[in-house]
Amino acid sequence: MNPGVTVQALRTAAHSVGSRDHRSTLVAIQTAQDALDAAKAHHMAELERTADYELDGASTVTAWARAHLRLDARQTRSLINADTTMRELPTLGEAAVAGQVRLDHVKLFTFGLKHIGAKVVTDAEPWLLAVATTHEPVQLRRVVQALRDAVYPDALDEEWIKGMSKEDLKISAVPEGWHLSGFLKTETGAKLKAVLDSLSIPVVANDDRTAAERRVAGLDRLLSSVLEAGLPTSKGIRPQLSVIVGVETLHEAMTAEPGTAQPVGEPAELAGFGPIGPQLLSYLACTGDITPILTTGDDIEQAQILNVGDTIRLATPAQRKAVIARQHGHCAAPGCTHTHLEIHHTTWWSRGGRTDLDGLIGICTSCHTLVHRGLLVIEALGQGKFDLTTRDGRPIDLAQRRT
Template identity: 30%
Template sequence: MVSLMDRAAQVDLPAYTDDLLGLLMERRRAIAAAEAECALIVAELVDRQAHLELGFRSSVSLLMDRLGVSPGVARGMIRLAAALREMPCTLAALEVGSIDLGRARVLVAARESAPELFAAHEGALVDTIAGLPMSDTARVLDYWVQQAAPEQAERDAAAVHERRRLFVSVVGEMVHLDGRLDPVSGQVVITALGALTDPGNLDPADTRSPAQRRADALTELCRDRLDHGDLPAQRSERPHVVVHVSVEALEGRAGRPCELDDTGVITPEQARMLACDAKVTRVITGPGSQPLDVGRTTRVIPPGIRLALMVRDGGCDVTGCRAPRRWSDAHHVVHWADGGATALDNLVLLCRRHHRMAHEGRGSPRRE
C-alpha cells in the first residue's frame, strides 16, 4: 500500500506559494462538493429505510457501523441531509465549493429558528457568508436569527444557559477543571482573567506561558474572593483554605505529611508559604492523631502590622513586578517558625508567584 507521504512525494506540487494555495483551495472545493453529494446519499438511504433492509435498528446505527462514526456524528449527518433537501441555495453553494460543511451546518441551525423566513432570505445569506471567516459567519447568522425570530432567539439563549457546566476533580497530583459557560458568563471570566494576564502589566522577566498565567489568575481571583469577599458561611465559619501541618514540618524538620482538606498532601515548604500569612490554630493530638486540645485561633500577622506593611510596600516588592497589594501575601523573610519576628523589618509583600519562588529558593525579595 502506498502511503500518503509516498503519494505526496510523487505529486508535482507547484513551485510558487500562490499556486500551492490555489491547489489547496481547489481541493477544499472538491471536498465541499463531495460532502454535498454525501448528504444527498444519506438522505436517500434514510428515505429508503436502508437500515431495515440491512438489519440495523436505525439509520444512525447503520451509519455508525458502515462509516465508523459516533452516534452524535451520525445524527448530525442525518439532520444535515434532511435540511439540505429544503435548502437549495445552500446545497448549490456546497456543490460548487463556495461554502464548506461548517458554514452549511451554521445555516441549518439558523433555518431551524425560522424556516419560512429563512427560505425567503437563504440566497442572500449564503452570498453574504461565502467569503467571511467562520467567526463572522456565526455572528451574521446570530444577528439574522435575533431579527427574524426574537422569541426563538431568547429561547435559544436560555437553552444555552441551561447547558452551563463546571466539573472540579482531583486527578493524580493535579486538580482538573472542565466546564462550559454561556456567552455572558464566559465573557465575565475572560474579562477577569484578561485583567490579570495583560502582557502590558507583566514583569518582563515573567517566563510563564499564557496558559500558566491564566491558571494563576484564576487562583488569584478565588483567593481574593476568599480573603475579601462576602461568601456564605460554611458550618458557621467563613470559607477558608485549611492546611493540616505539624510543628516539625513548619520548623523544617521531618514530621507528619502536610495536607489540604480536598486535594491531599503538599510539601512542607508549600505549607510554610501558606503559613507566612495566615491564621493558626494549635491542635494537640494523641496517638492515632486523636485531637486532645484545640487552642485559640490567632492571626500570624496582626492587622496593624499588616496595614503598615501594605502602606510601606504598596504591592509586590520584587523589582519590575506590578502586582498590587490586594494580590500580595505578607512574607516572613525569616520564617516565624524558625524564630523570625513578625515585625516590619522581617516582612515584605510578595505576589503569589514571587512568594512561591522565594519558598522554592528561586529568588529573594528585593527592596529598592
C-alpha cells in the same frame, strides 16, 4: 453534487504545495479541505441512504463511521445533517462543494432552517451566503442569531426565563484538581464573562498563554482578592481555604529543601478536597496565614481543642505594595513578565525568616510553584537585591527561560 469541482480544488492544492508563495498555498489547501468536507458529508448521507455499511458488517452508519473513520455518532450525524441542508439550499451546496464555505458555516444554515424556518432562511440565503463566503463562522452565527431575534422577538425573554430554571453550578473534587460544570442565566453569565475578559487580557506582547489559561489565571486572581478582603464575614471570620495538618507533617514540608519533602504521618488535608502532597502544602503555607491549634489527639474530628494561637500574617498590604513597586509590577524571575504576583519569603519564616522588605520578593504563581518544587532557588543579597538560580546553582538563562 459536482465531483469535478472538488477534483479541481484538489489539483490546485496539490500543484501549489511546492510553491514558495505560502499565502496562495494555504488558500488552496483550505479550499480543498472545505471541498473534501462537503464531499464527505454527501457520501456519508449516501452511505446511510443505501445502507451499504451493512456490507462491512456494521448495523448502522454511525457504527461503520466509528470503526472505519474514527468518528463518533455526533460527528457522523452532523455530516448527514449538513448534506440535508446543502440539498435544501442548492446555492449553499454549490459553494460548499467548491470549497467557498466551511461545514461550520453549513451547520449554521442547518440551525436556521430548524429554529427560524425554511421559508425565511431560503429567502435570506443570498445575503447569508455572502456573509459566509467572506467571514468566519462566528460572524455568520451573530447574523443568524440576529435574524432569529428579528423574526421571533418574544423568544429572547422566553429563553431568559427558561435559562433561570436551568441554572446550575457544580464543582467536584477529582484527583488532578477540580471539575467545574454548570449553566448560568443570561445576566449572571454576562457578568462572569465581563470579569474574566477584564482579568485575562494579555498584559505583555510575548504572553504565550492560551485564552483558557489566561481565564483560569484571572479567575484565580479574582478569588484570591475576594478571599483576602472582598467577602462579608461569617461569625467574624472571612471565607477562606483551610488546610488541616499535623505539626510533624507541616514541619517536614516547611523545613525540607524545596522539592525533597517526604510524607510524614498523615498527609495534610485541604478542606473540601482531600489529601494533598508536601509540595502543595509548602506552597499553600507560604501564601497563606497559619493558625496553630493545640488538640489532645491526632484525630482532628475527635480531638479536644485546648488552645488556638494567633494567626501569623506573612506580609502586610504596605509591604506588598512596596515589593511590587520595587519590581515595577513584574515577576522578579529573569525572563518572566507576569504581573500577578505573590509575596515570597526568601528565608522561610519556619526557618527563622523575617517579614521585612529585604527578605520579601514578588513572583508569579508559576514561578512560586517552581520554588516550592525545588526548581527555582532565590537568595536574598540585601538592600532589595536577590540572586535567582536553578537548583544546581546555574544562573537563570534569559535566552531560554520563558514563563
